[in-house]
Amino acid sequence: MNTEVLRKELEEYNEELIKMRRYLHENPELSYQEINTAKYVADKLRSFGVEVREHVGGTGVVGLIRGKTGRITIGLRADMDALPVEEQTGLPFASKNKGVMHACGHDSHTAMLLAAAYILSKHRDELDGNIKFLFQPAEEDGGRGGALPMIEDGALENPHVDHVFGLHVLGDFPAGTFAIRGGAIMAAPDGFKITVHGKGGHGSAPADAIDPIYIGSNIINALYGVRSRFIDQRKPVTISVCSVHSGTKDNIIPDNLEMLGTLRTLDEDLRAFIKKKIGDTAAGVAEAFGARAETEFIENAYPVTYNDPKITEEVRSVLESIKGMKVIETEPLMGGEDVSRFLQKAPGTYYFLGTRNEKKGIIYPNHSPRFTVDEDYLKYGALSHVLVAMHFAGKK
Ligand SMILES: [Zn+2]
Ligand SMILES: [Zn+2]
Incomplete structure (x- = not known):
């Protein structure tokens, strides 16, 4: 034609x-x-x-x-x-x-x-x-x-x-x-939620509490290190934490913190590797500070x-x-x-x-x-x- x-x-x-x-x-x-x-x-x-x-x-x-x-x-x-x-x-x-x-x-x-x-x-x-x-x-x-x-x-x-x-x-x-x-022309968009379980207490006595906000901020730093220190620099990967929620008042250390983020990858093997790495990193950092972190990925996220x-x-x-x-x-x-x-x-x-x-x-x-x-x-x-x-x- x-x-x-x-x-x-x-x-x-x-x-x-x-x-x-x-x-x-x-x-x-x-x-x-x-x-x-x-x-x-x-x-x-x-x-x-x-x-x-x-x-x-x-x-x-x-x-x-x-x-x-x-x-x-x-x-x-x-x-x-x-x-x-x-x-x-x-x-x-x-x-x-x-x-x-x-x-x-x-x-x-x-x-x-x-x-x-x-x-x-x-x-x-x-x-x-x-x-x-x-x-x-x-x-x-x-x-x-x-x-x-x-x-x-x-x-x-x-x-x-x-x-x-x-x-x-x-x-x-x-x-x-x-x-x-x-x-690959578009990424796999994996949403995740990390919950940090600490121990609340008085803001004046952090040593008596397990501060999920301090631990959460360390988790965010460590997650951004996953991209720069564990992944081949030539492979496009995005990790962004886009929502963090915890606490109610200036002098109360809360029990928990919840963060939401997104992972973008262009390769299914790399995707599986980083998904595991994010969970392990959050759990490891939390454990180092005496807390516990759970990571959940949204089900059924689109593939690459x-x-x-x-x-x-x-x-x-x-x-x-x-x-x-x-x-x-x-x-x-x-x-x-x-x-x-x-x-x-x-x-x-x-x-x-x-x-x-x-x-x-x-x-x-x-x-x-x-x-x-x-x-x-x-x-x-x-x-x-x-x-x-x-x-x-x-x-x-
Ligand atoms: Zn759209
Ligand atoms: Zn569209």
């Missing part, structure tokens, strides 16, 4: 793409509550003549276009959930759902994938393989998420999905760019988002064929992504569409209450979905 023909079709469809994005932006829904969004997606897919399965793993929606032979099945994925953020963009289509905002651009993802489904549905006779559209809930959850429930509910079977591709709009990159890399190197090279060349767009190599990002669960089951690629545009005042990062995207480039995101699908599932 000719890239230019598809580009023209998407240009003709652009008004509708923007309309869908704005409707979704105005009506954001939080993780696991994407009921109206899912219905909107399912109705649109049906109107394109795409087979639809609803309520997949909760509020997930799966669309299917069957190719002639079904020799391969390509999964294209978009996330649908919004964030608990009070929108401050002042846009005419700002959120009507108070305190909830599409501050991560999942409205754009959903609209781009719907536009791609429309174009692909018109070209179904040029498809050898099948195309599955994976509209997932709860990407922002960070734990169980939305991909896992969909996988457990059979989203990647009947027909079996061979490869998954995902796309994210990102304020870190300028409009007019795709950013991609083979290997890993781009299959060979498939990524093919996707890179597909992206490079889109005139007017630049393809850049990105460093890995230390955020986490639920797409990792799909990629574990069906090797593929996850890449970024830059949406920052200083000239238009579009300068705020994802998750900011002022985050927005340069809509003029969404059609290229949709085009990339179409071209990637055609590349892998088109007639040879």
